[in-house]
Amino acid sequence: MYSTDKPYKKEVLDIIRATWSTPYVEVLEGGTYPVIHRKVNFPEIDHTDGIGTKGLYHWRMRTFHKAICDALAMNLNDLAMAQAIPYKMQCHLTLPDECGEVVVEIMRMLAHECKIRNIAITGGETSIQNTSQCMDISLTVSGFLRNDFSNRPRAGDIIVGISSNGLHSNGFTKVREVFGEDIIRPEFVRATRLYDEAVWQVASCFNIHGMVHITGGAYLKLKEVLRDVDARLFGFPTDHRYPIFREIYRKGISDEEMYKTFNCGIGFMFSLSSSSARSVAQIIPEAIIIGAVQTGSGNVLIRSQFSGALLKF
Amino acid sequence: MYSTDKPYKKEVLDIIRATWSTPYVEVLEGGTYPVIHRKVNFPEIDHTDGIGTKGLYHWRMRTFHKAICDALAMNLNDLAMAQAIPYKMQCHLTLPDECGEVVVEIMRMLAHECKIRNIAITGGETSIQNTSQCMDISLTVSGFLRNDFSNRPRAGDIIVGISSNGLHSNGFTKVREVFGEDIIRPEFVRATRLYDEAVWQVASCFNIHGMVHITGGAYLKLKEVLRDVDARLFGFPTDHRYPIFREIYRKGISDEEMYKTFNCGIGFMFSLSSSSARSVAQIIPEAIIIGAVQTGSGNVLIRSQFSGALLKF
Numbered sequence A, B: 001m002y003s004t005d006k007p008y009k010k011e012v013l014d015i016i017r018a019t020w021s022t023p024y025v026e027v028l029e030g031g032t033y034p035v036i037h038r039k040v041n042f043p044e045i046d047h048t049d050g051i052g053t054k055g056l057y058h059w060r061m062r063t064f065h066k067a068i069c070d071a072l073a074m075n076l077n078d079l080a081m082a083q084a085i086p087y088k089m090q091c092h093l094t095l096p097d098e099c100g101e102v103v104v105e106i107m108r109m110l111a112h113e114c115k116i117r118n119i120a121i122t123g124g125e126t127s128i129q130n131t132s133q134c135m136d137i138s139l140t141v142s143g144f145l146r147n148d149f150s151n152r153p154r155a156g157d158i159i160v161g162i163s164s165n166g167l168h169s170n171g172f173t174k175v176r177e178v179f180g181e182d183i184i185r186p187e188f189v190r191a192t193r194l195y196d197e198a199v200w201q202v203a204s205c206f207n208i209h210g211m212v213h214i215t216g217g218a219y220l221k222l223k224e225v226l227r228d229v230d231a232r233l234f235g236f237p238t239d240h241r242y243p244i245f246r247e248i249y250r251k252g253i254s255d256e257e258m259y260k261t262f263n264c265g266i267g268f269m270f271s272l273s274s275s276s277a278r279s280v281a282q283i284i285p286e287a288i289i290i291g292a293v294q295t296g297s298g299n300v301l302i303r304s305q306f307s308g309a310l311l312k313f
Helices: A009-017 A052-061 A064-081 A100-116 A172-179 A196-205 A218-224 A244-250 A255-261 A274-283 B009-017 B054-061 B064-081 B100-116 B172-179 B196-205 B218-224 B244-250 B255-261 B274-283
Strands: A025-028 A035-038 A044-049 A084-095 A120-128 A136-145 A158-163 A210-213 A229-233 A266-272 A287-295 A300-303 A310-312 B025-028 B035-038 B044-049 B084-095 B120-128 B136-145 B158-163 B210-213 B229-233 B266-272 B287-295 B300-303 B310-312
Touching (some): A009 A100, A009 A120, A044 A084, A044 B084, A044 B120, A064 A100, A064 A136, A064 A210, A064 A266, A084 A100, A084 B044, A084 B136, A100 A120, A120 B044, A136 B084, A158 A229, A158 A274, A196 A266, A196 A274, A210 A218, A218 A255, A218 A300, A255 A310, A266 A287, B009 B120, B025 B084, B025 B120, B044 B064, B044 B084, B054 B064, B054 B172, B064 B084, B064 B100, B064 B136, B064 B196, B064 B266, B084 B100, B158 B274, B172 B244, B196 B274, B210 B218, B218 B255, B218 B300, B244 B255, B255 B310, B266 B274, B266 B287
Parallel strands (some): A229 A300, B084 B120, B229 B300
Antiparallel strands (some): A035 B044, A044 A136, A044 B035, A084 A136, A158 A266, A158 A287, A210 A266, B044 B136, B084 B136, B158 B266, B158 B287, B210 B266, B229 B287, B300 B310
């Protein structure tokens, strides 16, 4: 917990305390650790994720706010996909060097982002590991489930994709393989886009059959939600405004590897009835129709934006 | 969550599923992630900790079960100190190399330890970071608080310490400084002792005024629970069966640094009335009276086992 031996820990405790009163939870000082009292009682989901080896670039470039947005997006996008309302979190910060000022700066930015989202930071850990060149921000976020959401695309659905804003927080081991260890480019530290607001906007107006956050494993993630149906993705933009994916492809990465590793321009997908899909594509910024669901056996069929080849996963 | 793109993930999901039914919680398959339904409703504490740079030695020596015991101890000892009953956890595993067999092996051992303790593993993340030489097992464990425990040692109390079984999981950056990067000794991978059973045994029979798990920050942790009192620790064993501490001291680490960094042979402390303390010292294995609490201002006074010097923190 943020109150032990290190001089900055008292400051961090004061920072997180500002997040403790929300509509969902009241966190109170306990004898030893903060004590969580729920104001509502629903089933819950817990979700843990960090920023992976993208933390190497964030650490070198000191892009800490973008690192926080990445960590939040990796968790909040997944919770939104499950229609869970995030209400509390623990933060495990791992840094290559002991630097109290950086810890305080990161926790202040994280607390700000949490405060405006009604997420209480209930504690965490700061670990200094000089065995690594990479920072990590691992968050464990709990979310309430008001309704369980079955997440099953149906035959006849249309798939609407929302643009990513670049590489997001996956595939960075491959990025380093392709570009070498020493190249850093602005694209490598651009923060992952948050889709939670778009999800709630769509969910409040339409009956969503399925949703997928395109993250670790990229388009293979679709396979987790397909039952007795196939997804056909044929509408990837070929002139995407983030040319990084085409650049990586041209460096010799196969079509299959591209779609198994990178979001390739689409960060989130909805599966809806045809009429709902057309409305969603109109009202959500940067949403486009990219595919359809048909009777099948859990396959993902992709018309590659890079070569035009038809891929099957 | 343990069900995405990697071949071992389905196996891991099956492994953690075995922990999902406990007296405290029922975890059910959800549309996207496992859904947690509590059977009891108490205030709670969340606690996050990992194994730090001790993970360097565990990774090199493949001492995965000991690594799990370390991760559990770092969390369960702290929760026991707060008298919280652990009931669920998320696991964030970070490994330097992709190795599905190791992930499955670790999760199987963790699930076994959790099952016997009625802790449900509700999900987590596996992150491969080839930017690090070090594995980490970061757990976020939630615990129920049946009663809030104020954790305040009182003037007149006697302090009972329980022996550690060596270095535990702190001070490993210092260990590498002292011994160099390439030396690995059996003492470096000995698992942290779990004190949770001892705590519940003492709590069921005696009125505990204060407790401290000697972990990161070592004896400075005592300062967090002292209010208007000082702790005097004068009874450290000088012929401790783990000579590693004396060996480190002899390599030029100061008395102050030793007690700020290492457990120096005592891993957990209770502060109790004089009569209770004497009984506890008799019934708990390897418990000894090591000090007393007196009116003061939050200081920790230590008679060093190494030089005999009186230290003040």
